[in-house]
Amino acid sequence: MARPSTTCGGCSPHWRVxxxxxxxxxxxxxxxxxxxxxxxxxLLTIAVRHGYGSTEAFGRAFRAVHGVGLTEARRHGGPFRxxxxxxxxxxxxxxxxxxxxxxxxxxxxxxxHTTRVPLIHDGVNPHIQAHIAAIPLAEHLRLKAxxxxxxxxxxxxxxxxxxxxxxxxxxTYMHGVATTNDSSAPExxxxxxxxxxxxxxxxxxxxxxxxxxETWAATAAEWFPSNPWRLRPGPSIxxxxxxxxxxxxxxxxxxxxxxxx
Numbered sequence: 329m330a331r332p333s334t335t336c337g338g339c340s341p342h343w344r345v346x347x348x349x350x351x352x353x354x355x356x357x358x359x360x361x362x363x364x365x366x367x368x369x370x371l372l373t374i375a376v377r378h379g380y381g382s383t384e385a386f387g388r389a390f391r392a393v394h395g396v397g398l399t400e401a402r403r404h405g406g407p408f409r410x411x412x413x414x415x416x417x418x419x420x421x422x423x424x425x426x427x428x429x430x431x432x433x434x435x436x437x438x439x440x441h442t443t444r445v446p447l448i449h450d451g452v453n454p455h456i457q458a459h460i461a462a463i464p465l466a467e468h469l470r471l472k473a474x475x476x477x478x479x480x481x482x483x484x485x486x487x488x489x490x491x492x493x494x495x496x497x498x499x500t501y502m503h504g505v506a507t508t509n510d511s512s513a514p515e516x517x518x519x520x521x522x523x524x525x526x527x528x529x530x531x532x533x534x535x536x537x538x539x540x541x542e543t544w545a546a547t548a549a550e551w552f553p554s555n556p557w558r559l560r561p562g563p564s565i566x567x568x569x570x571x572x573x574x575x576x577x578x579x580x581x582x583x584x585x586x587x588x589x
Contacts, residue, residue, distance in 0.1 A: 349378045349389070426543065426551055427531040430586070436477045438485055438520040438563065439513040440504015441467075446496050447489065449545070452537060456484075460503050474513065475505035479567040479583055487520055487563035493548075502563075520563060528557060528586045536571065536578035544582060560587040 375386035391397050441463055445455035468482065475481055485502040502520065513519055528551075532543045544564075552558060562585030571578035 349380075426546060428551065429529050430526055430557070431529060432526050433478060433522075433524065435509055435524040436522050437507050437509055437511070437513065438483070438502060438504050438522060438565075439474060439507055439517045440471060440483075440485070440502045442500055442502045442504075442518045444498050445501045447493065447499055449495055450538075450541060456501050459501065463503060470514075471503075471505050474507055474511070476511060477506040477508045479506055479565055479581065481505070481567055484566040484568070485520070485563050486565075489564070506565075522562060522585075525560060525562070526557075526586050526588075528584045530582040530584070531579070532582060533579045534577060536575060536580070540566065540578075540580050540582065547582070547584060556588055557586040558589055560585045 371383045371386070375381075375383050378386065380386035380389070387397060441459070443455075443459045445453060445459070448455075472482055482503070483505055485504060486499050487502065488500040490497040490499075502518065504517070506522075507513060509521075528547075530543050530547060530551075532539045564585075565583035567581045567583065569579045569581060
């Protein structure tokens with residue numbers, strides 16, 4: 329127990345107990361100085377109360393912790409050094425059940441409308457929401473008609489994310505579709521070339537976008553450290569398979585480009 333305590337707590341159990349006792353004794357000395365009535369306890373009584381058999385042993389420990397002797401501390405009310413209570417917290421990870429499959433795709437292109445937006449980890453991203461809302465309905469239908477590669481349908485595409493993925497950092501967001509490399513795309517659409525490779529496809533179901541965001545975070549914190557895959561350069565893609573009328577719940581697929589180390 330001594331070694332883990334020293335490693336985690338920064339000092340040995342013996343020294344921590346000594347500092348804790350001396351902190352408590354410092355409170356007694358300070359309070360007795362500030363009390364104008366009644367008789368103060370003698371040093372031996374304070375020493376015994378804090379686990380010491382003599383005033384000499386107590387005085388040495390007190391000076392080692394606070395840097396001043398007992399007599400001086402009682403006379404001047406300090407200075408004192410405080411030892412905070414040591415707390416250990418257990419964090420349990422890996423308790424998120426994830427539905428995932430690995431699939432290989434040939435090279436393809438993503439085409440659609442792009443914009444630069446800040447990354448928001450929790451809740452609806454109003455910048456993405458505004459970008460999608462500004463696209464006319466007829467344009468949504470035109471994009472869907474261009475889709476002829478996997479993943480199919482209208483896609484939410486995040487590209488050029490910063491490696492740290494910090495809140496507020498910018499990324500390129502595309503509202504678009506996947507097409508084969510030999511398909512012709514309208515000139516008024518932006519395009520992202522995606523090389524052939526493997527993809528980890530995570531299925532999410534529940535409140536939207538909370539379920540999707542929680543799964544996205546769990547891929548980094550839990551899935552990748554536990555599996556023989558790592559992210560490779562490329563966009564992250566979200567395909568919405570179905571949703572309710574007001575889009576508060578949805579079933580989605582999160583496509584992440586992966587490779588073996």
